[in-house]
Amino acid sequence: MSLTDLPLLGMLRTRMHWHQARQALLAENVANADMAGFRPRDLAEPSAASTGLAAPVGASVGGDGLARTDSAHIGMPASAGPNADPRRFKGFEVRPSGNGVNLEEEMMKAGDNQADYQLVASLYQKSLDALKIAVGKR
Amino acid sequence: MDFLKSLGIAASGLKAQSGRMRIIAENIANADSTAQTPGGDPYRRKIPTFASRFDRELNASVIEAGRVRRDPTPFRTKHDPGNPAADARGEVRMPNVNGLIENMDMREAQRSYEANLNMVTATRRMISRTLEILKA
Numbered sequence: 001m002s003l004t005d006l007p008l009l010g011m012l013r014t015r016m017h018w019h020q021a022r023q024a025l026l027a028e029n030v031a032n033a034d035m036a037g038f039r040p041r042d043l044a045e046p047s048a049a050s051t052g053l054a055a056p057v058g059a060s061v062g063g064d065g066l067a068r069t070d071s072a073h074i075g076m077p078a079s080a081g082p083n084a085d086p087r088r089f090k091g092f093e094v095r096p097s098g099n100g101v102n103l104e105e106e107m108m109k110a111g112d113n114q115a116d117y118q119l120v121a122s123l124y125q126k127s128l129d130a131l132k133i134a135v136g137k138r
Numbered sequence: 139m140d141f142l143k144s145l146g147i148a149a150s151g152l153k154a155q156s157g158r159m160r161i162i163a164e165n166i167a168n169a170d171s172t173a174q175t176p177g178g179d180p181y182r183r184k185i186p187t188f189a190s191r192f193d194r195e196l197n198a199s200v201i202e203a204g205r206v207r208r209d210p211t212p213f214r215t216k217h218d219p220g221n222p223a224a225d226a227r228g229e230v231r232m233p234n235v236n237g238l239i240e241n242m243d244m245r246e247a248q249r250s251y252e253a254n255l256n257m258v259t260a261t262r263r264m265i266s267r268t269l270e271i272l273k274a
Contacts, residue, residue, distance in 0.1 A: 016268075017140070019264070020139070020140035020141055020144075020264075021140055023140065023141065023144045023257075023260070023261055023264065024140050024141075024143045024144045024147065024198060026144075026257065027143075027144040027145075027147040027148045027151075027254075027257045027261070028147050028198060028199065030148065030151060030250075030253045030254055030256075030257050031147050031148060031150055031151030031154070031200065031201045031254060031257075032151075032188075032190065032201055033151075033250050033253060034155075034158075034188060034246070034247075034250055035188045035190060035201060036188075038190075103249065103250070103253045106253065107253060107256060110256065110257060110260050111260070113260075114260045114263060114264055117264050117267065118263075118264070118267050121264075121267045121268055121270070121271060124271055125270070125271045125274050128271070128274070129274065
């Protein structure tokens with residue numbers, strides 16, 4: 001088994017790819033901010049299933065992405081939870097030229113994307129550090 | 139790598155906006171350019187346009203400055219009989235450039251340029267964070 005087959009590293013790598021692809025889409029939105037008829041695009045959030053995490057048998061996955069294995073677990077509704085993004089307007093502002101890009105919104109998204117990417121990169125680095133400790137290099 | 143794609147797209151945006159800035163500067167500089175001959179047409183305002191193009195190398199749609207179009211609105215006229223460009227009635231036709239509109243257009247171009255620059259900075263920071271994994 002190679003190092004990169006570890007589920008944790010694999011998941012982090014998938015997430016980093018996702019952030020890279022999203023950055024490209026956001027760059028496209030910003031570049032086309034003055035193009036007539038252009039509508040901004042964004043990437044859908046990756047679901048837990050696509051990142052290799054399967055929900056336990058008999059559990060239901062709530063809107064917060066967490067599995068509920070017991071009826072006493074308190075879940076969150078999909079839209080109104082504290083992690084719901086109020087900035088994610090759909091077609092919030094469309095100019096007379098048909099352009100729907102809102103530069104402020106795109107900047108917020110780019111900032112979020114950058115911060116999340118750095119978090120994932122740090123986690124990746126920490127995981128590698130943990131492996132180094134395991135092989136006695138530290 | 140997707141980051142290079144982001145940088146390429148943002149760079150195309152920067153280039154398109156600076157091209158737009160150049161045309162706005164041309165309009166403002168020629169705001170008082172009258173014709174050389176009596177009754178002739180003065181400078182006609184230019185309108186910058188954008189065109190989207192699919193870049194096969196980047197595998198993404200980039201933006202570039204499109205064909206420059208001319209503003210068809212009528213010219214302003216000014217009564218100035220002493221001007222060499224004046225017609226028989228002493229009217230001089232002035233360019234259809236409106237300083238206020240050009241100024242607002244310039245601000246918009248500047249804002250878009252800064253937004254693109256911001257994307258470049260953010261992407262570069264992400265790249266350097268990736269490389270830091272190797273350093274540790």
